[in-house]
Amino acid sequence: MSMPLLLLLCLIGIIFNLGFSGVTLQPDWSLALLLAALLAHRGNWLYVALATGVHDLILHWSLFISLPWILITPVIIAWSDAQIGASLLQRVFAMLAVISSLFFAGWSLASCLLTLLLCLVFWHFIARLYVQPA
Amino acid sequence: MTHRHILWRVVLGLVVFVVLLSFQRMPIGQYITLALSPLISTLHAPSRWWHDSELWLQERDELQKKLIATQNLLEQQTALIQQGKSLAEENTQLRKLLKITNIHGYTWRAAQVLGRSPDKKSQRLILQIQSNPDDVVVSSSGLVGLVDKSHAESAVVRTILDASLAVPVTIPGSPLAALIRGQGDHLLVDFIPLDQAPAIGSILQTSGAGGVFPPGISVARITHIEALKGRIFARIEAKPIAHWQRDNWLAIASRTHASSP
Numbered sequence: 001m002s003m004p005l006l007l008l009l010c011l012i013g014i015i016f017n018l019g020f021s022g023v024t025l026q027p028d029w030s031l032a033l034l035l036a037a038l039l040a041h042r043g044n045w046l047y048v049a050l051a052t053g054v055h056d057l058i059l060h061w062s063l064f065i066s067l068p069w070i071l072i073t074p075v076i077i078a079w080s081d082a083q084i085g086a087s088l089l090q091r092v093f094a095m096l097a098v099i100s101s102l103f104f105a106g107w108s109l110a111s112c113l114l115t116l117l118l119c120l121v122f123w124h125f126i127a128r129l130y131v132q133p134a
Numbered sequence: 135m136t137h138r139h140i141l142w143r144v145v146l147g148l149v150v151f152v153v154l155l156s157f158q159r160m161p162i163g164q165y166i167t168l169a170l171s172p173l174i175s176t177l178h179a180p181s182r183w184w185h186d187s188e189l190w191l192q193e194r195d196e197l198q199k200k201l202i203a204t205q206n207l208l209e210q211q212t213a214l215i216q217q218g219k220s221l222a223e224e225n226t227q228l229r230k231l232l233k234i235t236n237i238h239g240y241t242w243r244a245a246q247v248l249g250r251s252p253d254k255k256s257q258r259l260i261l262q263i264q265s266n267p268d269d270v271v272v273s274s275s276g277l278v279g280l281v282d283k284s285h286a287e288s289a290v291v292r293t294i295l296d297a298s299l300a301v302p303v304t305i306p307g308s309p310l311a312a313l314i315r316g317q318g319d320h321l322l323v324d325f326i327p328l329d330q331a332p333a334i335g336s337i338l339q340t341s342g343a344g345g346v347f348p349p350g351i352s353v354a355r356i357t358h359i360e361a362l363k364g365r366i367f368a369r370i371e372a373k374p375i376a377h378w379q380r381d382n383w384l385a386i387a388s389r390t391h392a393s394s395p
Contacts, residue, residue, distance in 0.1 A: 015174055015177055018167070018174055018251070018260065019177045054166070057157070057163040058170065061258065063157055105253060106255060107252060107253055
């Protein structure tokens, strides 16, 4: 997935979050997308981390909401892949850990669950972009 | 070579950490939020167009009926305003007689809520209004917070749930003087000794101390009082009176420079 497109979609997601959070229940669009890009290919960590920093700054006025978890995630995935082999298990745990940071930042449980579901969908589609033909 | 490589990485890590900390201290989030406000306004445009087109398509007769009803209402309100003015005049005279200071020096304006932070309590708001930093934001029921940054037609508001805000409060008619601080999802009332603690359910109002908040605005309702062993002051929790999570309009009080004592 191209970086500019991902960043543009994230920005739109952030604007949706700011514009309609008082009107309707919604997921964290941008974090779901960024986390999915990271889980699909951990080499994306650099721009995912930068975009998460911007996300945290705009929505929470702090850099210590989701960014630390996003920075730790590729390290944990790389380490656990080396220890127990590449599998979905550690990625799912990493996803739960990152999304739980939203809950501790004051998001409702329903919004966190929506973010989780959205992230799964995005992860599925972004991962298909990285699939190598046999 | 490997040691040098590791050293460089450590230095780079430290530099990144320092940059992150300095970002944390600067109000960058507020500036980005302000910069995004025209985009949020654009996003709201379809709903505004829909509303405008609904008005356009309404029947003429219905509009005429509404106009007549509005004119009647306006006449009634004009009479009420006249009555209010004479009462205010009378009130000022009475206050002078009683030597009570009146709330002077604030201009009140209404502002539309353009956006809000997505946390459960909406700790930050974006208002569509030209204002100054430290203008006081109030809902129909109580104090909301302070304008943090403003630019052109937008202002970013920090609500009283934010830990960086402290509001001097009192209970009218009592010598109580306390400070309310935000805790994210509730408020903490500081500096009240246990024996002087007001009852649960009491409403705290701004005392006007410090000169930032006008006196007499309802701030919070006490929900929990707890004695802490070995401490003079009790742990008192409170909930904000104002519900700004879904309000579309809020009022802003700007301090006028030519305020009279």
